Amino acid sequence: MKLLPERTVERLSKYRRVLQRELDNGVDHIYSHELAKLLHITPVQVRRDIMLIGHTGTLRKGYGIENLITLIGEIIDCNSTSQKVAIIGIGNLGQALLDYLNSSQTKLQLNAVFDNNPEKIGNSYSGTLCYNIDSLKKIVEREGITIGILTVPPQYAKEISIMMVDAGILGIINYTPVSLKLEGAFLEEYDVITSLEKVAYFAKPRNAKMLS
Amino acid sequence: MKLLPERTVERLSKYRRVLQRELDNGVDHIYSHELAKLLHITPVQVRRDIMLIGHTGTLRKGYGIENLITLIGEIIDCNSTSQKVAIIGIGNLGQALLDYLNSSQTKLQLNAVFDNNPEKIGNSYSGTLCYNIDSLKKIVEREGITIGILTVPPQYAKEISIMMVDAGILGIINYTPVSLKLEGAFLEEYDVITSLEKVAYFAKPRNAKMLS
DNA sequence: TATTTTGTGTTACAGAAATCACATAACAAC
DNA sequence: GTTGTTATGTGATTTCTGTAACACAAAATA
Numbered sequence: 001m002k003l004l005p006e007r008t009v010e011r012l013s014k015y016r017r018v019l020q021r022e023l024d025n026g027v028d029h030i031y032s033h034e035l036a037k038l039l040h041i042t043p044v045q046v047r048r049d050i051m052l053i054g055h056t057g058t059l060r061k062g063y064g065i066e067n068l069i070t071l072i073g074e075i076i077d078c079n080s081t082s083q084k085v086a087i088i089g090i091g092n093l094g095q096a097l098l099d100y101l102n103s104s105q106t107k108l109q110l111n112a113v114f115d116n117n118p119e120k121i122g123n124s125y126s127g128t129l130c131y132n133i134d135s136l137k138k139i140v141e142r143e144g145i146t147i148g149i150l151t152v153p154p155q156y157a158k159e160i161s162i163m164m165v166d167a168g169i170l171g172i173i174n175y176t177p178v179s180l181k182l183e184g185a186f187l188e189e190y191d192v193i194t195s196l197e198k199v200a201y202f203a204k205p206r207n208a209k210m211l212s
Numbered sequence: 213m214k215l216l217p218e219r220t221v222e223r224l225s226k227y228r229r230v231l232q233r234e235l236d237n238g239v240d241h242i243y244s245h246e247l248a249k250l251l252h253i254t255p256v257q258v259r260r261d262i263m264l265i266g267h268t269g270t271l272r273k274g275y276g277i278e279n280l281i282t283l284i285g286e287i288i289d290c291n292s293t294s295q296k297v298a299i300i301g302i303g304n305l306g307q308a309l310l311d312y313l314n315s316s317q318t319k320l321q322l323n324a325v326f327d328n329n330p331e332k333i334g335n336s337y338s339g340t341l342c343y344n345i346d347s348l349k350k351i352v353e354r355e356g357i358t359i360g361i362l363t364v365p366p367q368y369a370k371e372i373s374i375m376m377v378d379a380g381i382l383g384i385i386n387y388t389p390v391s392l393k394l395e396g397a398f399l400e401e402y403d404v405i406t407s408l409e410k411v412a413y414f415a416k417p418r419n420a421k422m423l424s
Numbered sequence: 425t426a427t428t429t430t431g432t433g434t435t436a437c438a439g440a441a442a443t444c445a446c447a448t449a450a451c452a453a454c
Numbered sequence: 455g456t457t458g459t460t461a462t463g464t465g466a467t468t469t470c471t472g473t474a475a476c477a478c479a480a481a482a483t484a
Contacts, residue, residue, distance in 0.1 A: 003419055006410065007441065013409040017389065031461070040393040043461090044443065051463060059450045059462055076413045083412050096308035097404060104389070106405050108412055146415055149408070171415025173407060177229065177316070181252040186414040188407055192309060193318050195385060195400055196361070197225040198218065200295050200320055201288045202398040203358055203383025207215055219471065243431070255431090256473060263433060271432060271480050 008049045009076070014039055015049070016072045019065050020105070031062035077107040084111040084145045086169075088160060089152030090120055090130055093175055097149060102126050111143045116156075133160070137167040146170045154178045220261045221288070226251055227261070228284045231277050232317065243274035289319040296323040296357045298381075300372060301364030302332055302342055305387055309361060314338050323355045328368075345372070349379040358382045366390045 004012075018038045022030060032050070033043040050056075050063060055071050057063040077083055085101075087094050090113050101110050113130045115121060121132045131139050139145070148169045152160055157176040164172055164185075171186040177194075180187060201207060216224075230250045234242060244262070245255040262268075262275060267283050269275040289295055297313075299306050302325050313322050325342040327333060333344045343351050351357070360381045364372055369388040376384055376397075383398040389406075392399060413419060 004413070005441065006414075009410050009413045010403075010406050012413075013406040014391065014403065017405070033461080039391045042443075045441095047462065048442085048464085057462060059448090060460075061450095062461075076409050083415070085408070092308040092311045096304040099304045100404050101408070104405050106409060108408060146417075147408070147411055169415075170417065170420050171411040173411050179226065179251045186411060186420060188411050190402065190407060191226065192312055193229070193316050194222050194225040195402060196297070196313070196320060196359070197288050197318060198221050199359055199383040199385050199398060199400050201216070201221045201224075202218075203295070203381075205358075205382065208382050208398060217471075245431085254473070256475095257471095259432065260434085260472090269432060271478095272430070272482095274431075 004052055004075070008052055011039070011041070011045070011049055012053070012072050012076060015046075016069055016076070017105075019069050019072075023065050023069065028065055029058075029062045030065055032057070034062070073107060082107060082109065083147055084109050084143055085147045085149065086110070086112040086114060086140065086143075086145045087128075087149045087151060088114045088133070088136070088164065089150065089156075090115045090125055091151060091153075094149070094151040095125060097151065097175075098126055098128065108147065111145055112139050114139075133163075136163055140164075140167040140169060148172050150174045150176055152176065216264060216287070220264055223251070223253070223257070223261050224265070224284050224288060227258075228281055228288070229317075231281050231284075235277050235281065240277055241270075241274045242277055244269070246274070285319060294319060294321065295359055296321050296355055297359045297361065298322070298324040298326060298352065298355075298357045299340075299361045299363060300326045300345070300348070300376065301362065301368075302327045302337055303363060303365075306361070306363040307337060309363065309387075310338055310340065320359065323357055324351050326351075345375075348375055352376075352379040352381060360384045362386045362388055364388065 015035065018035070019030070032046040036043040036046045053071060053075055055063065055068055085108050087098055087110065090098070098110065098113065110128050113125050113128050114133045114136055115130055116133045120130050123130050146169060148164045150157065150161060150164070150172055154176050157174070157178040158180060161172060161174070161180050161182060165182055169185060172182065173188045173190065174180055175190055177191050179189060227247065230247065231242070244258040248255040248258045265283060265287055267275065267280055297320050299310055299322065302310070310322065310325065322340050325337050325340050326345045326348055327342055328345045332342050335342050358381060360376045362369065362373060362384055366388050369386070369390040370392060373384060373386070373392050373394060377394055381397060384394065386392055386399060386401045389403050391401060
């Protein structure tokens, strides 16, 4: 299949979670406009996304939730081999994300945590062992980890991102304020300060008025 | 001035920080291609963003860093009254963000923290006092808080977002997995699981190959 | 003073994403 | 059957965002 648009993939992730909730409530079919309402988007967008992944709803009954969840799962995480995740840098943010992941029902499995602080190495964080950053490559290869969450202090970000790609990690989500450029891996950057300052701009009274 | 594109505002936030770093290193002018390189974007994009905010560089010397920082500051946070921020829900993620903000040099000031846990109310978190969520409106009005970071458990998200807007908050950044719909305030949503699953999709070996 | 170099400011274009508009099909009611 | 209703599937259009192209001005060169 062709590569899906980024925004569609993001929505698929959200669809799956609300669909799972509906399924748990005993609902087995859903209309595009119902799903749309749950996520505050338009029904057309829902239908377009579902069309893109090749699922087809039955007229008059909507979309079969169970099939749809399975299909989204195959697309996002589990084809032949399900993907494994590591957190690199287990400071405040790293630990918060770790707890967040553990408390959520994503299919992705957190397999390792890395740090350079000797007091942290060897400890278990919510059930996940912390390794020395120096053994990144060894552990990543051994465990088959393909996704890395980067939450190290900014001065290490570049160097460690290179190590990560070198170790065979295929996707990095960078929570560092340093902007990176990778060859051979998918990169997603999220900058907390940027998104806060963005909100600050649009929330300025003078600007807020312009937002219709 | 007209409202700036969202992406431009995001980049302005990043420009400011790298410019500040340059200034601290004693650099006083910078070329568009230098700034571009620091953020891994194109020089054209830098020039257009700077054009949009009405700053103009001097030929042969580039852009005056100090003026540019000041201008970006006026645009994003401090016009007449600088904006104030509150964190609502001081769990793991809330505390991590709090520390993150305190350790960064943004102009936005964290003025209050809210929670409903009696053991937390009255405590100081990295220097910021935690108030009872019931006094949200009172404190927000008294302190003039305009921006809220929402990090409560999902089941409270909707209810509390309504309280926030009602209290006069103009911009909310929602770290909850629940998607919201607000009237009268700017909303930015960030879903940790979604962005992780997005990376998972594009990092799948079969897809990664397609990324040129 | 003419010419080349260099970097900005701006317009025109291309690509991605969201939205519109509508054809189509299943079902219900009569 | 026929007709009306409702919800899906999708080509066409618009909107948003990034990129390429280029005109222009100052400095360096000769």
